[in-house]
Amino acid sequence: MDTRAASIVERIPTHEGNVGGLPIRRALPTRARRMIGAWCFLDHIGPSTLNDGQAMRVAPHPHIGLQTFSWMIEGEVLHRDSLGCVQTIRPGQVNLMTAGRGVAHSEEMQSETRHLHMVQLWIALPEVFRTIAPAFVNYPTLPVVRRDGVEITVLAGTHADASAPTQVYSPLVGLDIVATAPAQTALPLEPRYEHGLLVLEGEAEVDGQCAVPGTLLYLGARRDVLPLRMTSAARLLLLGGAPFEEDVLLWWNFVARRPEELRQAAVDWNAGRGPFGRVEGYEGEPLAAPDPAGIRLTR
């Protein structure tokens, strides 16, 4: 038996960034790994206690070709979009915006929020769905599976007969895994999926190897079980999906297939035209797309 097949494939350090004034840790995309299934972007924000005056405000900006997926653990953020949706996301909830052919939105931390902990993800839309009409849905509750003292919230896809209501367009899974005391379990996995795991709080032993925040563990495909051990309270995020077969270009807030599409989207947004619409009610100027001419697009 090849024991390496059952060990962690890659440890990928997250990198520090800043979103709307708050420090974040970006786990996807990185040089080492661009996607896990259709999951193509992963920012871990917090857990942080905010100083007076410190806040996250992301001005109106456009998206194409993807879904934005926000999982709120602590704090509240107000979403506004060009469809006219105005929605506060609260702990335990998912906001899922399908950009399709084009949408714009803003995100503002509520002023009473002093503790913020959230995960922001993007999901690339497959070719046949990437120009569908935009949509926004708030999911107030997600199904929870309890196993061996571990609480597993099914954010996307199916786990142990529990299916998330979140509408996605390719086979994938997203799990929030919480232990409030020492616990040990074995997670069943879909072997057709590739998987990755990010520790959000605390630490864990994954396949017998120590895992802490700041490192994405890429687990590869063809696994049907994942041994997990938490020696104290911990929170983990597991992402998985069928390996995405299409070549995807990701630039600024856009996912596309050809550089011309990215350039057109940037030019249209900066000129106030195109498919994006307007975000009403946000106090401040929208974000401008960077000049696409000087950007080298890497696949």
Ligand code: MN
């Ligand atoms: Mn956005």
